[in-house]
Amino acid sequence: MILASAPTAITWLVLVLAALCAGFAKTAVGGIGLISVVLAATVMPAAESTAAVLLLLIIADACAVARYHRHADWKLIRQVVPAVLPGLLIGSVLLAVLPDTVLRRSIGGVLLFMVALQLLPLPHTPSANRATATVAGLGAGACTMMANAAGPVMTLYLLARGLDKRRFLGTSAWFFAGVNLCKVPFAAGLGLFDAQMLLRTLILAPAVLLGALLGVTVVNRLRQQLFDRAVLAASAVSALALILL
Template sequence: MILENAPAAVTWLVLVTAALCAGFAKTAVGGIGLFTVVLAATVMPAAESTAAVLLLLIIADACAVARYHQHADWKLIRQVVPAVLPGLLVGTALLAVLPDSLLRRIIGGILLAMAALQLLPRTPRPSRGTAVATGLAAGACTMMANAAGPVMSLYLLARGLDKRRFLGTSAWFFAGVNLCKVPFAAGLGLFDGEMLVRTLILAPAVLLGAFLGVKLVDRLKQSVFQRVVLGATAVSALALILL
């Protein structure tokens, strides 16, 4: 990890930035949520950073649900959710046989390909089979590299949702997924008192990021919002491949 032995001030600066990204991603540009994962992993051991990021994301999920809960498209959520658990199992199996660095690069390559498809002329809206495939991919990617955000962002873009339906649907989906991951992390002993205190200290940064995200989205036109999400997803995919 690049900054694992950095001074405490640098570590806290990185963590505050990660917390800001978590809040901002949930209420504005979902594609940048992966930067929270990348930043935390530079200053914390892998398992600890995964658990710490999960707690930050749950706070950010609560902010997004509070703001956009009435805009969720529950039909889309019901189509995707049943395949998430099998996706988690697939991700677990792949983790057992492939190195983490290779998995990240595979996911990044898939995301780049999916992002490129968004630039092609629009085809009919994705079928139910595509929703199932998205659920599988989201479950697998969140288990392997906490990268389900870009997967869902690309799927929701393909469905042509307006920005508030996009954010409301994403908010409820990830609130459920992240809460489901808590017992697994707790069972592995990844939560302790020090981590909970650190999360409380970072919570205001998450809230600030969420507030800034809301303000930005209110000013973005729909076409600009779509391009920003697509661009952020592509950058996240590159980060997976290169880092």
């Protein structure tokens, strides 16, 4: 294991940064949430880091729902949800059978692929067919189970639906709150939770809350296009680092 039983100061610093990013992503732009995955995976085994980030994201989800709950588009959520569970099952199987090194590089590959998809021109149309919603649900379920990396999948889908900023954030908040809670039994079944991880999550919770508050402040002040480009660049660098580690 990369993470010792008694985490070092550097390990704690990395985990605090991951917690800040998790909170910031949920109340601002989700793409930066990939950085939480990358940071945690640099100081923990890949499978364990996925579970640790999941707990941080659940806290961040609560912050996002509290802030944006009135702006969700429930019609879009209902279109995607039926395919999420099969996606979670696929991701859970891969998480259980892949070796740590392979999983770490797979996470990097998934993130890099998602970033590349974000760069493609997207059709801004008010309608999307059932097949698109199914693909988005499967991809979100599998990617979030393996790497907590469903953000780019849903970003593509929601951007294609032409949502404004608040509807986008509200829909994402409720969707991921539900998805991440559904992932808990899968991760627990894989033996990824223990008392030490739960205690560490409680210690890191204030950092998640601080990140969420920063996100609320920034999202209304920073131009969305510029912010999206910065997040995509950071995500690409992080994904490449994971692949090369």
